[in-house]
Amino acid sequence: MYRCWGLLFAAVNLAAIGLFVISPAMGWWLPKNIASYGADIDHLFYLILVATGFFFIVTQGTLVYCMLRFNAKEGVKAMNIHGNTKLEIIWTAIPAIILIYIGFAQTPTWAKMKYIEIDTWFPVRYKGTNIESDLHVTVLGRQWEWRMRYPQGNIPADPQAWADLGNLHDLHVVNELHVWKDAKVKIHLKTQDVIHSFFMPNLRLKQDALPGKIMPMVFSPIEANVRYNPTTKMIEELNPSSTWEIACAELCGGNHYRMRGKLFVHETKQKPRFLTTYLFSQDHKMIGIQFLFSGLIFFGIGGLLALLVRLQLAWPDGNLPYIGKWFPQSWGGKMSPEFYTMLFTMHASIMIFFVIIPWLTGTFGNFLIPLMIGARDMAFPKLNMFSYWVMWPAFIIILASFFVDGGAASSGWTSYPTLSNVGAEAGLEKIPLKPGEPTTSYTVFKDDSFNSPAAPGAGMGQIFWLVSLIFVGIGSMMGSVNYITTILNMRAPGMDLMRMPLTVWSLFITAILQALALPVLTVALMLQLLDKLIATSFFLPPGGLSFGNWHTTPGGGQPLLWQHLFWFYSHPAVYIMILP
Template structure:
């Protein structure tokens, strides 16, 4: 496994600078992994704005269910049909369900996954293993352009009859699917699961195909195109994490893609994969008899979507590990335990999906098995945390923006990881399931962990991508505000969930036992708006630095890994000569002539 393989030049020869593609070939339908990575980055940052805006509308409704938000219709004209004046300037409950459904969908499928595996997976894997490009450059280009139908379909779904999908990102049948037996999109069964939901399923399908093409590419590239001397156990953890993530995606994604197709045929052709024998009755309207079970969808969906949580976390863990070592000026503590624990998370990640279904109709005996597996998956995460802290121990810490964000990742991952243990205790999980406790947990993992990892990685590799540095003072201001405000926005959700506050409620003040929590809901809404504003600092920093940032040298952070041996930005074909790797990636500190030894340095 760990033997050295030379780069097969016949595979990558055509991108090695022999031909000069035109503008379209270079910047639009490019097969260069770096351009594709940057395309993914821009798309993800763009959709972060969309997803964030949707979240703020959700918060506005939960915090202030009685106030008029009619003023928004003057700012965003398209909102007028969802916030009609005859409703006293409030949004309709159906619109509210669309908001949180699309917020989750956009953030997961169009922001987090494309940003992590699309942008950084593409940009970093060939550079960090010393390859000239991906193994399959054309497949790589297709993988990016298959995202655009997903982008387009999801955005278009807001404008179709009935609006976007409003059945939650989990899309449980029969709410999502029991609407087309009478051949129309306007059946009374689910007014907001009509054409919008059909487009949603198509978008998930395209996004799945795109990710699958990426995964095949990453796995092949890592296995076959490593530079001489780059053994598997000399790969930086960033590459390890992206490699394990690609395997997870390749194995788990078909489950979701197939399930999406099954639900699509249920909706469009009247198949009955998820419709029970007795059918579903909605008042006087009935679907007719089926032959399936919604439970089947839950199993297929979570067989992908639980590993997806690790798909959305592992690459951030890998990148944070690399950034920590660079700015600690100290070797990463426990490289092998780190690799083993990531592999363990990858393996166990496949047998814990049942913990999303403790309260569903699943046989409780199977539940007991899922309890054990779910508990065990906490262990590798704990091991990783201890190794990160040991890396920082006795270090000469440089407080750069990437470092602060990486430390923010650790601080917040501890909360997100520890709150996950409650979910592995089935009786407790049943109680907090579908309450704000879960919303808090997933945001501590996906926002406060992964997004801090992404902010760290973006600022860290920005010089390599664009040849310019992002502003440090602006970056630090963005970090300080985001760190405090994200905690203000999401931490109180734990308390809300402990109090039994169900998620996805249009107006919680209807319930006597929830009324004491309403000031807390308002507190979180105000924090969320400020948090949203703070992200504008990041955007300003990002776009301003593209043109006016300080010019970057090839290796501005004194880092060891291979990408810093190439010029900033690297040319077509990446390296002037194929690098030869002689050591691991984390030789920092120590007694030598310099405080770091690049992977190619022979002395």
């Protein structure tokens, strides 16, 4: 009978050892290590496991042997052994030596967990206090959730005071801890009710949260399980199986099982590249800032042109001070009338089309709309980026018109035909009037230098002006479509149209006005460009035009048509300027 019990005990021990051996293959083992010090903790675990496992096998094997070898027998009386002093000293000294060794071996690991540098592991000499952390997070345990609080902005000057009080701008998250790979993270652990235990198995870290105390925890994850997708602006899991748990390891009430969370380690927080951040950014706030500072540049250049106009008005008949020497020698230090008309034309065009309208709608619309309606970003981030970048080619083209043959446009910012669209009919010969031919006859002409008898700069300079504003119109239409779509489709839950701030409403109406009026202006610009390039006559009257001894062929259009098309946009543009 006693032998059967001995065999059963041996079978149980063998089953336990066999289960232990196959546990790693079955996945019943330590979770994946993601802590910088985790390998040292695992090393300690295996060290203790080997030591205790060895003595477990020795003691249990000895026990089974004794049960089978020295089991009770009828008529046999067991011997009375009073003990062995040497044996007792040995089995006391060996565990003591092992414990002392483990105590010294774990000291460097403990120091790494506290981020304290060490000269040597024995003897231990601490070189300083805790290293400053990259990220501070306050974790508040309460039945039955973990509440994480992140500081907004830089690391607090007094992390302890911040952990106690916080501030109004902190970010609060429930049951989700978000950190960066390779960042030094310091947790300020608190509880508002009972004792909890903040346990992150993958970080090999556990700390009790005690009422009335703030318990520090520090760690540095070395592996990420999520990444940020800049296209969708969403967090994506790198591996669906890499879900890292946060648990409460202290019985804290009836719903203790519900007190669970997730650890999200993001890809390393790298310093964004200059091109990605500033030049090709799709972030609505950065694009708003780009519109702001670009508008300041446009404003400065447009203001400089206005200053030149005022200088001419101040010295209409004399040499202009300071800048007169920069003019061509043929001007004699004075500003030519042709150049003066170019200046006020370009000044007005830049101020209207590059400063007031794009500056107000581009800056305030991009920066404020998503923030005020609770959207992550604009509906079309790439389209938003393009709407900004088409402004720069447009601005460069309009400035370059000063340097083309004939100079910049000088027909005013309204560019009324026929002053603006005569003098560059493409593909036609320059044919002067024949001697004795009546002046009422029509002769087709083309000035080889693209200079027009009607106005200076009405040739290539006017073409540059038209192309530039076509770019502006396309960019503004992109922005309008983006604003309207964002406001209609991306409002936060509960943010209906009647709850939107008045600022968003003003930008919404502005975008609608632009979306309705800009296509008309853009088409009008294209029609005038066709008049310039391929000799169409959308804005040339049927009777043709006469400039001294030069005449045009009869047209089939109406100059007044341009005014109708132009002011179809420009009248709403007044409200576009005012509404934001």
